Every structure is written in structure tokens, then in C-alpha cells.
Amino acid sequence: MLVLRGGLPRALAAQKVAPQVCSSFATGPRQYDGTFYEFRTYCLKPSKMNEFLENVKKNIHLRTAHSELVGFWSVEFGGRMNKVFHIWKYDNFAHRSEVRKALAKNKEWQEQSLIPNLALIDKQESEITYLVPWCKLEKPPKEGVYELTIFEMKPGGPALWGDTFKRAINAHLHLGYTKLVGVFHTEYGALNRVHVLWWNESADSRAAGRHQSHEDPRVVAAVRESVKYLVSQQNMLLIPASFSPLK
Numbered sequence: 001m002l003v004l005r006g007g008l009p010r011a012l013a014a015q016k017v018a019p020q021v022c023s024s025f026a027t028g029p030r031q032y033d034g035t036f037y038e039f040r041t042y043c044l045k046p047s048k049m050n051e052f053l054e055n056v057k058k059n060i061h062l063r064t065a066h067s068e069l070v071g072f073w074s075v076e077f078g079g080r081m082n083k084v085f086h087i088w089k090y091d092n093f094a095h096r097s098e099v100r101k102a103l104a105k106n107k108e109w110q111e112q113s114l115i116p117n118l119a120l121i122d123k124q125e126s127e128i129t130y131l132v133p134w135c136k137l138e139k140p141p142k143e144g145v146y147e148l149t150i151f152e153m154k155p156g157g158p159a160l161w162g163d164t165f166k167r168a169i170n171a172h173l174h175l176g177y178t179k180l181v182g183v184f185h186t187e188y189g190a191l192n193r194v195h196v197l198w199w200n201e202s203a204d205s206r207a208a209g210r211h212q213s214h215e216d217p218r219v220v221a222a223v224r225e226s227v228k229y230l231v232s233q234q235n236m237l238l239i240p241a242s243f244s245p246l247k
Contacts, residue, residue, distance in 0.1 A: 034092035078236035127189030177209025
């Protein structure tokens with residue numbers, strides 16, 4: 001019998017080296033259909049916001065002919081001014097590549113929208129995200145304002161912080177002052193980042209709801225547990241554009 005250093009037979013050692021591990025949570029979101037969402041953020045040159053939005057409104061049909069626009073917003077509060085944020089949905093990475101190739105060949109899109117708008121943009125950012133496994137993309141009941149909250153979590157993925165994060169989200173939803181649009185986990189971009197997109201009837205109703213949540217013991221307990229895995233967070237108040245599918 002072949003014996004390894006330390007006296008264990010090779011067959012027994014192999015059994016110990018390769019244990020079978022099962023978990024109800026993967027380290028990242030499990031995607032069975034490949035659908036993902038691209039978050040695009042454009043910082044515009046001062047005084048060019050209205051010109052940019054008018055140009056997009058006039059030509060957005062040329063872009064949405066190729067892939068689905070989830071929502072398009074201007075940033076009202078939180079961080080840099082003169083900024084727009086939009087979300088695009090793709091079936092998979094091959095789909096996105098096909099769309100990019102088609103747009104590169106689309107002379108009307110290039111001349112009427114892309115080239116004029118590039119002169120107005122100061123900075124562009126892109127992230128690829130998946131919906132977390134326990135969340136579906138929801139459409140709000142009526143027009144309102146949106147809040148995007150960005151959480152930087154400790155490394156480890158949902159296997160580490162998923163359960164407590166979900167409980168904190170549900171605690172806020174239980175109060176009824178806000179609606180959850182989606183929870184997204186970054187695949188490309190700043191890793192260990194979770195985006196939560198909320199809908200509120202108005203900025204004032206959001207403020208009133210937040211004050212209420214600070215006094216609710218269920219919210220306080222859930223948030224205290226979740227922040228053990230939190231590195232940092234920030235948020236933005238978003239105003240939907242007139243052409244945004246999510247109003």
C-alpha cells in the first residue's frame with residue numbers, strides 16, 4: 001500500500017483533501033438565464049444637461065430598437081451634479097456584443113445621437129450587475145422619485161452577508177413607505193458592491209418614511225445585524241426622464 005508522509009494511505013488522504021461542500025448560497029448570484037443589467041453613469045459638462053436630455057429624448061428610439069432600456073434618470077441629490085444614470089437589460093454577453101456591433105454600423109444613431117452627445121459628456125462609467133437571486137425587477141404603481149443606494153460589502157458575497165442584508169431590506173419594506181424596484185450585485189466594476197433601487201412617491205414621503213424607520217425596533221435590529229458586513233454606503237435621489245420606462 002502506498003503511504004504518504006505522515007502515515008496516511010493515499011486513498012484515505014485523497015478523501016480528506018477533497019471533501020464535498022454544499023451550500024444554499026453561492027459566493028455570487030446564481031444566474032440561470034444569463035440576464036444582466038448594465039448601469040451607465042454619465043457626468044455632463046456644466047450647462048449641457050438640458051441639451052443632452054433633449055437630444056436623447058429625440059433619438060432614444062434609435063437605441064431602444066436594439067435592446068431594452070429599463071430606466072433613465074437625472075441625479076438630483078447625492079454626489080456630483082450634472083449627472084445622468086440609466087440601466088440597460090441584456091439577455092447575455094453575446095447579446096450585448098451584438099448590440100454594440102449593430103450600433104457601430106448604424107449611421108443614423110452615430111450622426112444624430114452619439115457624436116453630438118459625446119461633445120457634452122465629461123465622464124462615463126459602466127458596471128455590469130445581476131439581480132440577486134431572491135429579487136425580481138418590479139415596476140412602481142405610479143410616477144415618483146427613485147433612490148439608488150450603493151453598499152460596499154465585506155468580501156465574501158451573499159454567502160457571507162446575504163441573509164442579513166435581505167432581512168434589512170424586508171424590514172424597510174414592511175413599513176410600506178417605499179417600494180423595492182430591484183437589488184443588484186456587481187459582476188464587473190467595483191466588486192462586493194450591492195445596488196438597491198427604491199421608488200418613493202416623493203422626496204418628502206421618503207424622508208417621512210425614513211424617520212419612521214429609525215424608530216421601528218424591527219428595522220433597527222435588522223440594520224444593526226447587517227452593518228456588521230458593511231464597508232461603506234452612499235445614495236442618490238433620481239428623477240426619471242420623460243422618456244424613461246420607469247417613471
